Amino acid sequence: MIRLVSRILDFLTSEPLRIRSTLRLVLIVLIALLVENTHVEHRNEAVFKAVLAAYAVGSVLWLIFILIRPSRPWYPWVSTFADVAVVIALCIASGPATISLFPIFFLLPISVAFLDSPLLTGVLGLSSSFGYLLAWAFYATQEQKMGMTIPAVVYVQVGCLLWLTAATTALSFTLARRRARVLGLLDVRRRLIAETMRADERNNRELSEQLHDGPLQNLLAARLDLDELRDKPSAEGFDRLDAALRETVTGLRNTVATLHPQVLAQLGLTAAVRDLAQRYEQRWGTPVRVDLEEVGRLESQALIHRAARELLSNAHKHSRATCLDVKLHRRPGGTALQVSDDGVGFDPAILSRRVSEGHIGLASLVVAVESAGGSMDFSERPGGGTVVAVTVPDDLD
Template sequence: MSTSDAAKIIEQRWGLFNRWGPYVLLGFGLLMALATSGVVGMSRGEWYASWALVGAGLALQLWWSAAAGSRPGPSAAGTVYYAVRWALAFALTWFNPFFAFYAVVGYFGAERLLPPRLVKPGLFATAVIMAGSQSGGLPPHDELGWTVFGALLAVNVALLIVFAHLAAQEDERNRIAVSTIVELEHANTALQQAMDENAALHSQLLVQAREAGVADERRRLAAEIHDTIAQGLTGIIAQLQVVANASDETLAREHLGRAADLARHSLGEARRSVHNLSPTALEHDELPEALKKTVTEWAERTGVRAEATVTGPAEPLHEEIEATLLRIVQEALSNASRHAAATRVGVTLSYMDGEVTLDVRDDGSGFDPLTLVKRSGSGGFGLDGMRARAERIAGSFTVESEPGGGTALSARVPLVRHG
């Protein structure tokens, strides 16, 4: 509801009084005059004049009711109407003080009918009629009567000032209340718009989160497949190549057995990857033992000298951290056997205050990290995959290498204990 709408409602309520109030008050004043005419001592001539004035008041009110619609604010016609009505009320009150009920309407129509400079004189003129009625009628008959009239006029003027001040305060409160309501409605509208926008953003975020979850799951499965099936197939191929070139049946069977073991192990790891389970090596052993077994098995399978070392007080780590470190070791060993042509590999797991460090060093051919370009079809799960794994658990991954100088990989992750 706007300020103008509230003003219209208030105007409609006062419009009912301004339209019908003069009729009611004139009729009530006439009834009181009829009831008290004997006490007041009205003569027949005064009654004839009073009836004529009452008729003139009715005619005046009927004319104004028809003309007021085209003159909603102060105007010359309104001033004339107010002045004539005051004169009729003054004359009627002269004949009988109880006709002052009709004069009361002068208090309520001044600001609506008169221009601002005439409002106070109009209210004062109405106060004169009221004081005359309260003092026993106009004109006062003696000095005491004039004194009482003057005192009552002063009281009426004082009451006018007080009520005008209270009315001004009430109008100001109403204005502030209406303004507050308008501001609240604007705020509610803005809040509703914000809620609609938030709902749309929420829906959009849900869609994006769903898409991000799907993409993250795809990356996880791709990395797991690379770390399990791809590495297992690489080992199987290496064992089968030995079998193909072996003339000793016993040696061939040994390598066929290793290939079969690798196939079974890779199949189990693939199943565990699909269900997002920890590596098989961590199923029954803590990370230090699992890491040592992984390095030992890799050394036996590849024939490369490898050693695993654990420093610091070992502690049970969160499953995700143990799985990440073990996968990094597996990928680093796979790279060392496939690309580095290393003859010696060292793996060090260090438990320190607040973090765990994994270092993998080899004496292979090395490379230039700045000019390393991912080969087509590699899938990008080598060094980038190890770095992504470390960063996913708030860790870091660094590479130090140079052509002919071997390679050193280091992963640093937070020490988050199991449970």
């Protein structure tokens, strides 16, 4: 699992750089074709062609290098520095013909958007836009004696660069947020899997202890009573034997119901949720109001029943609620379960911390629901408390 997470992180880090390096080669070809077809005269034609040729060769070698070598954090910064240096060198060599280089100014804000740094994207985008304008202002001042002024189209082009800067900065911000969310989910899943394995071990141990201390001890006591009854039959002995067997049956039935509720398999989800609410109310003494629609037998009923059990259990353990409401209704394409309480409230942001503390019930439920194509939403109840809405598709893939 750790190797899988490492590969995913490496992919997320290296893939944008490879895309960016490939797009750079295409842009170089387009710039060369543009310069060739516009027939502009650069201030120093030989230097301009040498810089562009070196840029093309260096870009090809760089792409090969990052394809065969593992990604490093400093690779994107080296690439960005090289782009800025080449743009400055081409502008100096081109002189007043900088207008033919207008497409290359798109390179900077677009390329740095892959760095997941909105601030850097915005800064370089603005630098590119005003640098293009300042280059024209400088050359216009130098050639003022010849009547040269800044063409109106330059201001339009600067406006296009500013728009591109705003768009790429917004894109970089969105990518950064999504990347952070993906990395957060990967970390939660990694810890969740590790804690699930430990939880399985704890559950097996608790089940073993429950069977050993309950039904098994009752059966041993019943066997001793049976041996005693063979030698000396008595009504009191038969009563003890009957009580021991009844207690054993009750304990085994509760254990089986916990592992797989029979009412769910026999009567369906609605009856199982109603039975769950009644047992919760009887056990903890907290009133539970139900509004349950008959939804029949669903492919997703085990998951929804698990959600109801987990949410009721959490309400008792953490919310200090005095009243609960459980609703079950059909929705287009799915079934919705809603559990609300009048307790102290709940902040979904603590799920990750709860997992690190070993409490995986609710976090694993969120993962299970989302993996099934459903959703789990937390909101505040008017007047205080929490409302949890779980929606799961009827057909699970």
